Amino acid sequence: MRSFIAIDLGGSNTRLGLVAGGELLVHRMLDTRTEQGPGPWLERVAAACKELKAEAAVRGISVAGMGLASPGVLDHRRGVVLSSPNLRAWEGFPLRRKLEDAVGLACVMDNDANLYALGEYRFGAGRGERDMALFTLGTGVGGGVILAGRLLHGGLGLGGELGHINVEPGGRICGCGARGCLEAYASATALRGMLCEEINAGVHTRLGFDDGVKKMDRAARQGDPLALELFQRAGWALGRAINNLVAVTGVGLVVIGGGVARGWDLMAESCHRELAACLHLVPLEKLRLVPSALQEDAPLLGAAELARRRCEQETRNPPPDGGEDLE
Amino acid sequence: MRSFIAIDLGGSNTRLGLVAGGELLVHRMLDTRTEQGPGPWLERVAAACKELKAEAAVRGISVAGMGLASPGVLDHRRGVVLSSPNLRAWEGFPLRRKLEDAVGLACVMDNDANLYALGEYRFGAGRGERDMALFTLGTGVGGGVILAGRLLHGGLGLGGELGHINVEPGGRICGCGARGCLEAYASATALRGMLCEEINAGVHTRLGFDDGVKKMDRAARQGDPLALELFQRAGWALGRAINNLVAVTGVGLVVIGGGVARGWDLMAESCHRELAACLHLVPLEKLRLVPSALQEDAPLLGAAELARRRCEQETRNPPPDGGEDLE
Numbered sequence: 214m215r216s217f218i219a220i221d222l223g224g225s226n227t228r229l230g231l232v233a234g235g236e237l238l239v240h241r242m243l244d245t246r247t248e249q250g251p252g253p254w255l256e257r258v259a260a261a262c263k264e265l266k267a268e269a270a271v272r273g274i275s276v277a278g279m280g281l282a283s284p285g286v287l288d289h290r291r292g293v294v295l296s297s298p299n300l301r302a303w304e305g306f307p308l309r310r311k312l313e314d315a316v317g318l319a320c321v322m323d324n325d326a327n328l329y330a331l332g333e334y335r336f337g338a339g340r341g342e343r344d345m346a347l348f349t350l351g352t353g354v355g356g357g358v359i360l361a362g363r364l365l366h367g368g369l370g371l372g373g374e375l376g377h378i379n380v381e382p383g384g385r386i387c388g389c390g391a392r393g394c395l396e397a398y399a400s401a402t403a404l405r406g407m408l409c410e411e412i413n414a415g416v417h418t419r420l421g422f423d424d425g426v427k428k429m430d431r432a433a434r435q436g437d438p439l440a441l442e443l444f445q446r447a448g449w450a451l452g453r454a455i456n457n458l459v460a461v462t463g464v465g466l467v468v469i470g471g472g473v474a475r476g477w478d479l480m481a482e483s484c485h486r487e488l489a490a491c492l493h494l495v496p497l498e499k500l501r502l503v504p505s506a507l508q509e510d511a512p513l514l515g516a517a518e519l520a521r522r523r524c525e526q527e528t529r530n531p532p533p534d535g536g537e538d539l540e
Numbered sequence: 541m542r543s544f545i546a547i548d549l550g551g552s553n554t555r556l557g558l559v560a561g562g563e564l565l566v567h568r569m570l571d572t573r574t575e576q577g578p579g580p581w582l583e584r585v586a587a588a589c590k591e592l593k594a595e596a597a598v599r600g601i602s603v604a605g606m607g608l609a610s611p612g613v614l615d616h617r618r619g620v621v622l623s624s625p626n627l628r629a630w631e632g633f634p635l636r637r638k639l640e641d642a643v644g645l646a647c648v649m650d651n652d653a654n655l656y657a658l659g660e661y662r663f664g665a666g667r668g669e670r671d672m673a674l675f676t677l678g679t680g681v682g683g684g685v686i687l688a689g690r691l692l693h694g695g696l697g698l699g700g701e702l703g704h705i706n707v708e709p710g711g712r713i714c715g716c717g718a719r720g721c722l723e724a725y726a727s728a729t730a731l732r733g734m735l736c737e738e739i740n741a742g743v744h745t746r747l748g749f750d751d752g753v754k755k756m757d758r759a760a761r762q763g764d765p766l767a768l769e770l771f772q773r774a775g776w777a778l779g780r781a782i783n784n785l786v787a788v789t790g791v792g793l794v795v796i797g798g799g800v801a802r803g804w805d806l807m808a809e810s811c812h813r814e815l816a817a818c819l820h821l822v823p824l825e826k827l828r829l830v831p832s833a834l835q836e837d838a839p840l841l842g843a844a845e846l847a848r849r850r851c852e853q854e855t856r857n858p859p860p861d862g863g864e865d866l867e
Binding site for chain 1: 613669670671685687688690692693694695696697698699700701702703704705706707708709714716717718719720780783784785786787788789790791792793817818819820821822826827
């Protein structure tokens with residue numbers, strides 16, 4: 214049996230895992246310690262990879278490659294982070310090459326939400342489907358789109374940046390600097406921001422300024438009208454974004470993941486209502502919206518899947534230019 | 541040399557051509573006569589195809605297949621129009637199979653805007669590029685998206701329906717029934733509708749109720765403020781749509797075609813201004829917006845290109861299920 218090392222680089226934590234046959238056999242968690250920059254991070258990651266390789270040897274399986282999930286806009290062919298608000302020190306750092314040198318394994322790399330989508334597509338809610346799109350409603354809103362097995366990647370170094378679909382022109386300000394992006398309504402950050410604004414405006418709620426999405430979720434279920442309204446607002450924004458996603462791609466299966474999506478049942482009705490208002494191209498019942506099946510394991514499984522695909526491709530024909538046809 | 545017959549089925553006219561090496565060698569035009577339905581149309585198209593085959597024989601070239609461009613939402617694998625407002629009688633008709641039987645050639649089929657995009661990608665403004673998207677601003681607004689050489693097609697039987705990206709929630713009513721689609725601002729129909737509304741509201745213009753896009757274009761160039769404003773409004777809507785297109789696909793080259801786009805220089809500034817306001821994911825100068833190079837020949841060249849690809853694929857390996865990997 215062949216296994217792969219998967220790494221999910223995040224702004225707070227880095228998760229690592231040993232994956233074989235779509236299963237996460239072992240995993241490790243490290244503090245990313247962004248303030249130290251990528252050098253020290255690389256050393257700790259390399260040490261953890263060494264442990265995972267030893268673990269694989271104990272189990273009698275080989276490690277055939279590595280897959281890395283990173284936030285931000287990437288040049289996934291060169292293996293470099295172009296821009297990532299939470300990992301400024303990583304921008305321009307030759308991440309893939311350095312990892313390959315340090316660990317001694319070939320590495321592939323993609324955006325974390327894209328790899329979340331790929332994991333979910335192969336082993337979760339998208340299993341056996343031809344097409345699938347994913348929204349990750351977390352601190353920010355990410356996404357990935359897979360058509361006929363291939364992740365969408367345009368020439369601009371991004372693809373599936375579904376959090377920046379505009380849902381309300383001139384609306385709430387987004388972390389990217391624009392107004393009215395989905396992320397400004399359906400991320401955990403946005404929900405907290407809207408909560409504070411409503412409290413400041415004197416709206417009655419049992420929640421306080423410091424309450425996060427988990428508490429909002431609980432309050433909504435216990436009948437707090439403001440908490441419920443904020444989830445409905447996120448659902449409404451998601452409906453508008455899905456309409457635009459469908460117009461561009463024609464995708465028929467949409468998976469909703471990330472921490473905010475634990476409240477999917479609170480958002481589903483307003484999401485469907487908004488979709489019914491704006492999506493007239495196809496009968497609405499053809500479009501399936503489902504919650505994520507794998508949650509935080511999905512990016513690791515996706516990273517390993519990407520590494521597996523690369524291996525298969527290299528077995529069939531050597532790469533001409535760094536993996537043009539990989540996705 | 542191998543050639544292909546290309547057919548562009550439209551609500552008013554049907555164009556046919558003989559294409560070899562990306563060149564339109566001969567072409568014919570027929571009235572579609574939608575009121576008669578697809579049966580009589582098929583007979584006349586078959587007769588025209590016979591002429592094109594004879595023309596190919598005279599030139600000493602073989603005809604290897606057919607490509608058909610059709611408006612509407614299609615099942616492009618089964619070769620059936622699912623829904624098309626201007627071709628109601630064609631809906632559900634086994635178009636591809638009937639054409640193959642009548643002409644005696646294998647036929648591939650896709651949406652006309654997708655094939656416009658494919659033609660432009662291979663032989664026009666997208667030549668030599670990896671990725672490209674196209675907007676056709678005509679009676680309606682269509683589109684096509686090509687990433688790494690492949691046309692986007694989702695499982696819903698559509699893809700690249702860029703005219704139905706929502707640009708103004710709650711805005712002008714669109715032909716599809718929704719409010720605020722790009723098509724409700726940037727199609728010839730929308731420009732004429734907005735013109736009538738403004739005249740009714742008492743806005744001064746040299747234009748009249750019956751004037752079309754050509755006259756509006758001329759009036760705008762001669763300083764008519766309303767005509768200019770309407771093109772700018774179309775440009776503004778296009779900017780918003782491009783922002784969403786880029787978020788979903790990351791495409792870096794956008795081609796603007798169709799009759800309204802002859803006034804592209806009148807729209808470009810407002811389009812860029814709106815893009816600057818809402819697109820913060822990548823530096824704006826990385827995104828290229830260019831006018832169509834091929835205009836009405838593009839769908840025919842694209843249909844022939846699709847037929848050529850099918851031929852090549854069948855030479856490599858016989859189709860498992862009607863062309864799963866064609867695009």
